[in-house]
Amino acid sequence: MNTPSHDSPVDATAAAVALAPVAAPVRWLGRLVDWTVIAMGTVLITLVFANVVIHAFGKDLAWMTELGELLMVWVTFLGGAAAAQRGAHMSINEFLDKLDEPRRRWADAAVQSICLVVLAVVCFYGARIVAGGRDNLLTTLEWPMSWQYLPLPLGCGLMFAFIAWDLLQILRGVPRAQRYPQD
Numbered sequence: 001m002n003t004p005s006h007d008s009p010v011d012a013t014a015a016a017v018a019l020a021p022v023a024a025p026v027r028w029l030g031r032l033v034d035w036t037v038i039a040m041g042t043v044l045i046t047l048v049f050a051n052v053v054i055h056a057f058g059k060d061l062a063w064m065t066e067l068g069e070l071l072m073v074w075v076t077f078l079g080g081a082a083a084a085q086r087g088a089h090m091s092i093n094e095f096l097d098k099l100d101e102p103r104r105r106w107a108d109a110a111v112q113s114i115c116l117v118v119l120a121v122v123c124f125y126g127a128r129i130v131a132g133g134r135d136n137l138l139t140t141l142e143w144p145m146s147w148q149y150l151p152l153p154l155g156c157g158l159m160f161a162f163i164a165w166d167l168l169q170i171l172r173g174v175p176r177a178q179r180y181p182q183d
Helices: 009-056 062-085 101-132 151-171
Strands: none
Touching: 009 062, 009 151, 062 151, 101 151
16 A cells, blocks of 8 residues: 655645644734834834934933833844744755755754754743843833843744744645745
8 A cells, every 4th residue: 555645746735735724823923923023123223213313412311222222132032933934044954955855854854843942941941031030120111121031932932833833834744835935
């Protein structure tokens, strides 16, 4: 008896269709991350521009600098999640590109599995850092320091969700070209 291979386009399409009901929440979450990064980035650009203008007149608003730093941390970790949802995080593919499709799929699955382990560890310790910063305050904004630390476990948790979704698709036989279509 022949078992179907997950390497044929027909099987990959069937796997993608089987995952379609789950894909909608993942896409929705990805859009939410994208728009959050865009909104925070817009505020950050505005703050930096305003701060430069204020400095040109010899003035300084410390809260503006601190809020800009806070937003930079948020944009960095949420931007990492936005990259993870697109499979655009940094990778060195010279070895992987030389593998045939079945081996490439298993290598991709191994890499994503390692990423999930690392992200789980970072989320765990990041949550502990957030809890530890609860009683400290930012210097000028006087907000809990946890707000500055929160993007670490939140961004890594979002990356975990996107990479786990990708791993599920890899294991179902969906090729990279279908997982991350080029627009």
